[in-house]
Every structure is written in C-alpha cells, then in structure tokens.
Amino acid sequence: MTVAPRTARPRRWTLRRTLVVGTSVLVALAFVIMSVATIVALRSFAFDRLDQQVRESLSFVAGSSRFDAGSRPPAGGSGGPAPRIGSLQAVVAADGTVERSGYTRSDGTEVALTDDQVARLTTAIATDRQPSSVDLGGDLGTFRVAGAQRDGTTVFAGESEADVSATTSALTVILAAVGAVVLVAAILGLSLFVRRSLRPLERVADVAQRVSTLSLDAGSVDIADRVEPPDTDPATEVGRVGASLNDLLAHVQRSLDARQYSEEQLRRFIADASHELRTPLASIRGYAQLSLGEDAPMTPTQARSFDRIESEAQRMASLVDDLLLLARLDAGQPLRRDEVELTLLAVDAVSDAQASATTHEWRLDVSEDLIEVTGDENRLRQVVANLLRNAQTHTPAGTRVTLSLARDGADAVLSVTDTGPGIDPAVAERLFDRFARADDARNRDEGSTGLGLSIAQAIVTAHGGSITVDSVPGRTVFEVRLPA
Known part of the structure; x- marks a missing residue:
C-alpha cells in the first residue's frame, strides 16, 4: 500500500508570538508545579504535626501507667489540663459500653459524641496508635484519629482536620491569585522583551522583502538596499543573517552588472552587425538582379544559382532587419506615439x-x-x-x-x-x-x-x-x- 507523503502545515504564528506563548506556557507550567509541590509539602507537614498532636493526646487520654492498671482515664473536669479546641476523646469498654466521649468546640465547651459517631470510630480506626482520617459527619466533619487498646478497653483521641484544610485552601487561593498576576506580568514583559530583541531581525526581513519586489529579470538593476551595520554583528545570530544577506545582495548585484554588461555588448554587436550587413546584402541582391536582368546567355545552372542568390539574400536581409529591430527595442529605443x-x-x-x-x-x-x-x-x-x-x-x-x-x-x-x-x-x-x-x-x-x-x-x-x-x-x- 502506498502511503501519501505528509504535507507540512503552513506556519500561521509569527516567531514573536511563538516565543511569547511558548515561554508563557513554560512559566505557567513551572508555577503550577511549584504551587502543587508547595501545597503538597505544606499539607504533609501539617498532617505530620497533627498526627504528633493526636499521639500526644492519645497518650494523655490513655494515661499509660493508670491505663496499664486498668483504671479509667480522667475526665475533663478531674483537675487535669483542659483539652485543646477541636480535639476529640472517647473511651469504649470491652463490652462496647461508651464510658466517656467528647468533642471540644471552638468556645471551649465539650459535647458528647453520638452513638453513630462512636460506631464509626470503632469501625474505621485501628488500635495500633497510627492516626488515620475518618469522617464523623454532622457538624464535626473529618478528624485525624488514633486508637489504642489494652485489657479490653479502647481509647480514641483525635484532632479536627478543619485547620489543615482551611490552611491549604487559603494557600491554594493565594498561590492561584499570585500566579495569575505573575503570569500576566510575565506575558507583558516577555512581549516587550521579545519585540525589542526581534527588531534587528525585522529590519533584516524588511530589507529582504524590499529586494524581493525588485524586477531582476531584465534591464539595468541597482540593488541599493543593504542591512545597516548595527544589524550585521557576526557575534550575534541576527548579525550573521544580516551580514550573509549583505554578501548575497552584493554577489547578486555583481552578477546583474555582469549580465547587463554582457547583454549590452551582445545587443551592440547584433545592432552593429545587422547594420553593417545591410549594405553587402543589398549589393548582393542588386548584382543578382542585374545579372538576371541582362539578356546574356546563361546555362540553366547559372540562372538558377542567381535566382537562389537573390532569394536567399532577400531572406537574409529580412532576418537582419528583424535582428536590428529587436536590438533597438531591447535598447529601449522610443517608439512613435x-x-x-x-x-x-x-x-x-x-x-x-x-x-x-x-x-x-x-x-x-x-x-x-x-x-x-x-x-x-x-x-x-x-x-x-x-x-x-x-x-x-x-x-x-x-x-x-x-x-x-x-x-x-x-x-x-x-x-x-x-x-x-x-x-x-x-x-x-x-x-x-x-x-x-x-x-x-x-x-x-x-x-x-x-x-x-x-x-x-x-x-x-x-x-x-x-x-x-x-x-x-x-x-x-x-x-x-x-x-x-
């Protein structure tokens, strides 16, 4: 099966637009990667701190020495330090009875957990002291909770993820706003910078475009356009293009001058030769006609020869006249008006x-x-x-x-x-x-x-x-x- 060759699509974007858009996309992509990495790193750090707090709360609630002895953990009002706002505590006996549960609101008051919320804790949280997330529903939302068990009694301690979520959300909004402003500023700056950087290339292109409109096929042609010296610095890419274009134009000018000189020489030769040939051709025709006009006896061969001489001389005279006319027209001889x-x-x-x-x-x-x-x-x-x-x-x-x-x-x-x-x-x-x-x-x-x-x-x-x-x-x- 013959596969048709793919044709290249015409390039519709200018180099300036390509550079600005391409660089802006790269800047935006870099900012997105940086923002995502920052948010992920901050969220990971916040969760590590939250897990550390959860473990500390679990140790405090459990009371290692008393918990080992099988005693009940102290209540919030037993003289110990007040629980942190947003913290959660729960103690479940071996028979499934909830001995104590509570959640500390932002105003410092403590509310008890519902049976459904306790059931979610016992179902979703392992008792390996490793914090994990659980959605308690209602007004509580998602918590980071760890559990421990000994002698049949299970203790849960947790901290709300609301602060972590609020922090990461605020950081996301801030980074998005800052990124948008930075991207707009980068696009404007890139546009000005690229425009300024491409001005030498535009000047070189203008010279090439003006030269391309010249008629170079005939006549005397003078290519006066050249790239200016500031745009021909060989130390820069654009300067090398400008210098190469000047060299090319100089070479073309020399070739055109040589062609024009050769054409003028040839035209002058054809005109001079045609003009000089008219007289001998007229003489040949005249002598041929004179010989044919005499009554002197001739052999058939002589008569035919003189007749052919006159015919060919006439044809050659016509050819010479045509060449002379073309030479004069090529030389721009004005016609009657x-x-x-x-x-x-x-x-x-x-x-x-x-x-x-x-x-x-x-x-x-x-x-x-x-x-x-x-x-x-x-x-x-x-x-x-x-x-x-x-x-x-x-x-x-x-x-x-x-x-x-x-x-x-x-x-x-x-x-x-x-x-x-x-x-x-x-x-x-x-x-x-x-x-x-x-x-x-x-x-x-x-x-x-x-x-x-x-x-x-x-x-x-x-x-x-x-x-x-x-x-x-x-x-x-x-x-x-x-x-x-």
Whole structure:
C-alpha cells in the first residue's frame, strides 16, 4: 500500500508570538508545579504535626501507667489540663459500653459524641496508635484519629482536620491569585522583551522583502538596499543573517552588472552587425538582379544559382532587419506615439492575408465602434501581420483564422484564433523565445526564422501591453492587450 507523503502545515504564528506563548506556557507550567509541590509539602507537614498532636493526646487520654492498671482515664473536669479546641476523646469498654466521649468546640465547651459517631470510630480506626482520617459527619466533619487498646478497653483521641484544610485552601487561593498576576506580568514583559530583541531581525526581513519586489529579470538593476551595520554583528545570530544577506545582495548585484554588461555588448554587436550587413546584402541582391536582368546567355545552372542568390539574400536581409529591430527595442529605443485606429488596421491586415494566402479561410470580427490606441502604427501593423503569418505558416490549408478586436475595460483586445492542430504544451512555454522552433507542434515552413512572435512580444511590451497564447487541439488563440 502506498502511503501519501505528509504535507507540512503552513506556519500561521509569527516567531514573536511563538516565543511569547511558548515561554508563557513554560512559566505557567513551572508555577503550577511549584504551587502543587508547595501545597503538597505544606499539607504533609501539617498532617505530620497533627498526627504528633493526636499521639500526644492519645497518650494523655490513655494515661499509660493508670491505663496499664486498668483504671479509667480522667475526665475533663478531674483537675487535669483542659483539652485543646477541636480535639476529640472517647473511651469504649470491652463490652462496647461508651464510658466517656467528647468533642471540644471552638468556645471551649465539650459535647458528647453520638452513638453513630462512636460506631464509626470503632469501625474505621485501628488500635495500633497510627492516626488515620475518618469522617464523623454532622457538624464535626473529618478528624485525624488514633486508637489504642489494652485489657479490653479502647481509647480514641483525635484532632479536627478543619485547620489543615482551611490552611491549604487559603494557600491554594493565594498561590492561584499570585500566579495569575505573575503570569500576566510575565506575558507583558516577555512581549516587550521579545519585540525589542526581534527588531534587528525585522529590519533584516524588511530589507529582504524590499529586494524581493525588485524586477531582476531584465534591464539595468541597482540593488541599493543593504542591512545597516548595527544589524550585521557576526557575534550575534541576527548579525550573521544580516551580514550573509549583505554578501548575497552584493554577489547578486555583481552578477546583474555582469549580465547587463554582457547583454549590452551582445545587443551592440547584433545592432552593429545587422547594420553593417545591410549594405553587402543589398549589393548582393542588386548584382543578382542585374545579372538576371541582362539578356546574356546563361546555362540553366547559372540562372538558377542567381535566382537562389537573390532569394536567399532577400531572406537574409529580412532576418537582419528583424535582428536590428529587436536590438533597438531591447535598447529601449522610443517608439512613435500617434493615435492609431486598430479597427482600420485589422481590416487592412485581413485583406492583405486574403490576397497573399488563398489556401486559408480568413475572417474578421470587430465592433462597429472605432478603437484607438496610442503607439507606433507601423510597428502595430507588424504585430498583427506576424500573428496572421504565424497562423498561416503553422496550420494546414483550409484552416479558419479569425481576427477579433474588442474593448475590455481600459484595454483594447486584439486576438487571432485559428482552428489548426494546436501547440504542444512543451513548446508553448518557449513560444516567444527568439529562434523558437515549433516543428513538433505545427507544420512549419522552412522559410520561418523563429523571430516573428518574439518581435511581436517586444513591440507589444514597448507599448505597455501584453501578449498571451492559449492553445488546445482545434483552437489556438493569441491575445494582445493594449492600453486603449
């Protein structure tokens, strides 16, 4: 059985909250343990003292010498010391007769125990002189009682647990109140302390966040943000993070500068080479046309060679013009800013396509209203022509190609839709790359240079717009959005 891997849950708490809550829980847990230990220790100590008093009372009530002789223990009024408040005494004869029993109230008066209470004593208390707890019910409650027996007579002595219970209850309330106050103070103090301690980390995070919003994919990029020196102390963890971030940003800046320099060198080389190649290519075409235009006799091989020279020179001139245009667009050469009627431009583009490619079915879908944009009319015509030519080149004969134009909010949307076989998803990701090849996705003429879509994207981007493609078998849509 295959077990699906567990996905980590997103961390919803900040580091500050985690530290404050975690430390507060530990403080509260430590205080609870300390309080419980204190209460248990105090209760144990109080019971030890109470048991000691019970044993002393038992020895006093029993009267070791007289008890050994079988005499009755002295009563409360026989001249001996008065019993302690809250103490209990009882003497039961061998035949079960209660010879004497009593409990001393808080006002010093002594009341006799009931038969039921004496019965509880004789049932629950062993006569091994070891104190144990027994609930006598009524107004007496729980007592700590010890018993002893000799010659058939049983003596009980005990002390009330009310004082011990009251002491432990009061201590519990005091510790709970003090613990609550201490916990609130600890949370407030921890919040301030953690907030102050994490400020350097927040400043480092702010620098990283600002840098993350920069566009680093193209153009000259200057990363001016750096972590301040106080937050780059290598002796602290946050300082090490800040110093490492500064080193990383410096490395990225050097890499971007090197990339920009390389791109500028390559762009300058392409522009210079394209510009220099235009003259010799024009000369080659001119000489080829001159040779073909003369009536001088030529062999078929010579005639075909001059014809191919002219054709290839023309194709190379077109490629050089495309490279020169891309180099100028990459260099940020400003375009003309005129009012361009996209509706008329779309009508002209479809008319030209119908005249040049009768193997396809061309359709136009535009609204009645004129849609205008600001830009370079010649370049925008080149965009539409490249998209239509792309549809013609990479789809079989009989394919229906529709040029649509509409307004969507503040944008003018121009789309070219064809019913061809579609584009391979693997190719669609690099469709706008220069010299991209889509042989596996659509039937491609050998005359394509692979620069048409990249030129269209560069022109649209220079106009502040965007171009996207959506393709499934039987429907491919290139959509151009321009600010209207």
